[in-house]
Amino acid sequence: MSKSIAINAGSSSLKFQLLEMPEETVVAKGLVERIGMEDAIFTISYGEDQEYKVVEPILNHEVAVEKLLEQLVALEIIASFDEITGVGHRVVAGGELFKDSALVDDEVIKQVEELAEFAPLHNKAEAIGMKAFKKVLPDITSVAVFDTSFHTSMPKKAYLYSVPMEYYTEFKARKYGAHGTSHRFVARRAAEMLGKPLEELKIITCHLGNGASITAVDGGKSVDTSMGFSPLAGLTMGTRCGDIDASLVGFLMNKLNITDINEFVDILNHKSGLLGLSGVSSDMRDVETAAAEGNEDAQVALEIFVDRVQKYIGQYVAVMNGVDAIVFTAGIGENSKETRRDVINGLTWFGCAIDEERNNTRKEAIISPEGAKVAVLNIPTNEEVEIARDIERLRK
Ligand code: ADP
Secondary structure (H helix, E strand, O other): EEEEEEEEEOOOOEEEEEEOOOEEEEEEEEEEEOOOOOEEEEEEEEEEOOEEEEEEEEEEEEHHHHHHHHHHHHHHOOOOOHHHHEEEEEOOOOOOOOOOEEEOOOOHHHHHHHHHOOOHHHHHHHHHHHHHHHOOOOOOOEEEEEOHHHHHHHHHHHOOOOOOOHHHHOOOOOOOOOHHHHHHHHHHHHHHHOOOOOHHEEEEEEEOOOOOEEEEEOOOOOEEEOOOOOOOOOOOOOOOOOOOOOOOHHHHHHHHHOHHHHHHHHHHHOOOOOOOHOOOOHHHHHHHHHHHHHOOHHHHHHHHHHHHHHHHHHHHHHHHOOOOOEEEEEHHHHOOOHHHHHHHHOOOOOOOOHHHHHHOOOOEEOOOOOOOEEEEEEOOOOOOHHHHHHHHHOOO
């Protein structure tokens, strides 16, 4: 039996999913939270609705990895460590260096650490996670999967900002995008569902979760994406502002007597988006409920959310000079039939349409009417499966 473990390490957390490969079935998943504390929380769900949960001291990521592996054996989820043949680490920033997932060695770990200037909190934690697994399971295939890799196919005209060229050549200041693993997974799946070669399709993938981004996928390659140098750009998100006029930063810092730019960027990252607009919540369900109860700020927050998605789709129709399919995925994309309907109903000029009955789903489905010019699909994303597939693909 061959199992792979997909890891998503944060500064104080470690999420994991254990998959049986090549079947791609989930055997167990869980989370270690509050790493570094005496009262860290460790949860595993497995089997048929079984759950293991303890609060105990877990002082660093290495201890988290050791405990996680020991517990998989103790709960008889695996008979021994030998069953785990691969580990895949999600990494936020791969810069221009990582155009594909990579086998982890000391050099790759060093490069991930060096790329931390593009994602300070994330890359450092991810490198720690890689080292921890190397120490405990040194012989298994270990792969780093980058959020940015899928977007390294973007042409210069898409990834350069219109600022002096030396900011790019000297500092690598450019658009990198994010959510690449998800966009890649759903684009490929869309082609399968439509029974057409990915190479022949123009697809717009809408990853609408708490973080949200849209990608233009032409012939299987990302040619533009809505997130930018960082995940702050693009759409209106749960707490992130998305695109704004840079002049607003100076103007508001003056008005608010804020002198530290980091303090203001923090507002744009954590207090803006649906939360800032509605004053209710960053969670789409809460905003939808408040809007239905007559809260006007929540109503306008929903309108803005949909408006930005429509505008990016419009842009990407122009970027690719056409579109064959639009895909919705992630928390909002997969679950909010209202959002999907409202977005598509504003794009009928492009030949987009929604079939209300087909749209009444949370599962994988084609939700446009039979024979529609543009196929609209709902595809639950699965970044863990994509990571596990990369482990298989790169296995030595
Ligand atoms: P992330 O992985 O970026 O944290 P998710 O992909 O889990 O986020 O998406 C979270 C978002 O999905 C939240 O805004 C949540 O309200 C929304 N969501 C989940 N279920 C529904 C639903 N039934 N209707 C509308 N929105 C939903």
